[in-house]
Amino acid sequence: MASGIRAAGGVLWRSGRGGIEVCLVHRPRYGDWSLPKGKLEPGEHPLRAALREVAEETDVQAVPQARLPSVHYRSQGRPKVVDYWAMRAVATGGFQPDTEVDEVRWLSVDEAVRLVSYPHDVEVVSAFAALPPVTATVMLVRHADVDGRSTWAGPQNGRPLSVDGWAQAQRLAPLVAVVQPVRLLAASARRCVQTLSPVADLLDLPIEVAGDLDEPRAGQSLDECALAAAARLAAFGTAGTSAVVCSQGGMISGALERLSGRCADVTTPHGGGWLLAFSGATLLTPDPL
Numbered sequence: 001m002a003s004g005i006r007a008a009g010g011v012l013w014r015s016g017r018g019g020i021e022v023c024l025v026h027r028p029r030y031g032d033w034s035l036p037k038g039k040l041e042p043g044e045h046p047l048r049a050a051l052r053e054v055a056e057e058t059d060v061q062a063v064p065q066a067r068l069p070s071v072h073y074r075s076q077g078r079p080k081v082v083d084y085w086a087m088r089a090v091a092t093g094g095f096q097p098d099t100e101v102d103e104v105r106w107l108s109v110d111e112a113v114r115l116v117s118y119p120h121d122v123e124v125v126s127a128f129a130a131l132p133p134v135t136a137t138v139m140l141v142r143h144a145d146v147d148g149r150s151t152w153a154g155p156q157n158g159r160p161l162s163v164d165g166w167a168q169a170q171r172l173a174p175l176v177a178v179v180q181p182v183r184l185l186a187a188s189a190r191r192c193v194q195t196l197s198p199v200a201d202l203l204d205l206p207i208e209v210a211g212d213l214d215e216p217r218a219g220q221s222l223d224e225c226a227l228a229a230a231a232r233l234a235a236f237g238t239a240g241t242s243a244v245v246c247s248q249g250g251m252i253s254g255a256l257e258r259l260s261g262r263c264a265d266v267t268t269p270h271g272g273g274w275l276l277a278f279s280g281a282t283l284l285t286p287d288p289l
Contacts, residue, residue, distance in 0.1 A: 005080040008050035009037025010087040011128040012062055014106065022112045022125060023089075025057050026103040032117035033105075035124060037082055045175055046083045047275070047289070054087060058104050059095045062087035063180050063242075065134040066277035067287035068127050071120040084124050085287075086131060086277075090180070132279035136237045139176040139244040141273030141289075142252055143191040144168035161194045168271030173198035175289065176244045176273070181205070183243040185232075187213035192246040195271070199244060213247040226254025233259060237278025259283040 012023040012035075024033045038053030040046060047064060054062055068084040095104050107115065109129045113122050145165035152159045161169060176199055184200055185208045186192040196207050212228040229251050236243050247255075252268050259276075260283055268274070268288075275287040 003078070005075055005078050006040045006046065007037050007080060007082040008040060008046040008053060008084070009035050009082060010050050010054045010062065010064070010085050011035060011068060011125060012054055012058060012060060012087045012089055013128070014089040016106065016108075018108060020109065021106040022109060022128070023058055023060070024105050024107060024112055024116060025101045026105070027100065028102045029099070033115050034117060035084065035121050036101075037084070045289070047085065047178065048175060050083065050085055051087070051178055057101045059093040060089045061091040062089050063137070064178055064275065065137055066131055066284050067275070068124050071124065073120065086128050086134065088134075131284065132282070134277045134284070135240045135280055136278045137179045137242050138233055138236050138276040138278065139179055139181070139273060139289075140233065140252060140255075140276055140286075141172065141176060141195065141244065141246050142249050142268040142270055143187075143189065143195040143246055144172070144271040146191045146270075157188065158190045161191055165191070165195070165270065169195045170198050172271055172273075173202050177202055179242045179244070179275070181242045181244045183208065183236075183241060184245075185210045185213065185243060186246040187211075187215070187248060187251070189214070189248065192248065195246045196244065210245075213245065213251060215248050215251055222250060222254055226251060226258055229255040230258040233276065234278065234281040234283070237283070238281050256283075256286055260286070 014021055025036050026033055036054045036057040040049040065086040071082045112125050145162045146159045147162045184196050184205050186196050188209050188211055200207050212232050216222050216225045249268055253266050273289045277284040
């Protein structure tokens with residue numbers, strides 16, 4: 001059975017004179033107008049691939065915001081999946097036509113829907129148009145792998161990352177950095193602070209230790225702590241502040257449940273996490289990394 005093709009791209013947008021404009025690219029090889037996208041490189045995360053492909057095809061650097069519907073179709077006899085994100089343009093170079101993309105156009109949503117060549121791209125653009133304005137993006141991550149309880153004689157709050165955990169933290173850093181955070185926050189557990197150390201070095205940002213991201217202590221309930229963590233996360237949306245936040249598994253599921261208003265029976269692996277898009281204090285659909 002033929003293996004599937006994985007690709008990723010985005011609805012790249014900016015504020016124009018008449019309102020929101022989205023970007024379409026013309027591919028001379030196919031004679032079509034489409035959303036910028038491309039295939040994943042081996043081992044590449046789809047979100048990073050989406051940002052890379054958008055930059056390569058449009059010469060625009062972008063910040064990801066909210067997950068959009070994925071597209072499924074067949075290409076050259078093989079199943080293909082394309083993952084999409086809404087992306088805000090933040091910097092541009094100077095587009096030069098080539099054999100892959102020879103023209104870029106910035107259009108209103110209505111104009112883009114009329115010009116784009118494929119119905120599935122219309123669906124993605126329409127999903128983007130239906131999104132509330134995104135005020136902030138937050139990467140919420142669970143700490144990386146830690147040394148086992150049996151090998152650590154000190155207080156549990158002081159358990160450090162394992163060798164594998166440090167490797168996870170190093171891999172995580174460039175992924176969470178794509179939201180261009182201005183703040184890094186960690187629960188007070190040593191493993192949470194250590195998980196953010198590589199991204200702190202990468203971005204030259206301090207790590208703020210926030211007790212309201214901690215798991216319950218004696219006399220505290222999970223509900224109480226999860227509510228405090230959810231309020232901390234929602235405040236980023238209200239303030240329009242992008243951030244990376246590291247906590248523990250139970251706190252993450254509890255905070256997501258309170259932010260979404262429904263049961264968040266989720267398991268976040270060590271070194272995994274969520275891209276959270278906020279419209280004010282309202283959480284849009286959380287996107288697992």
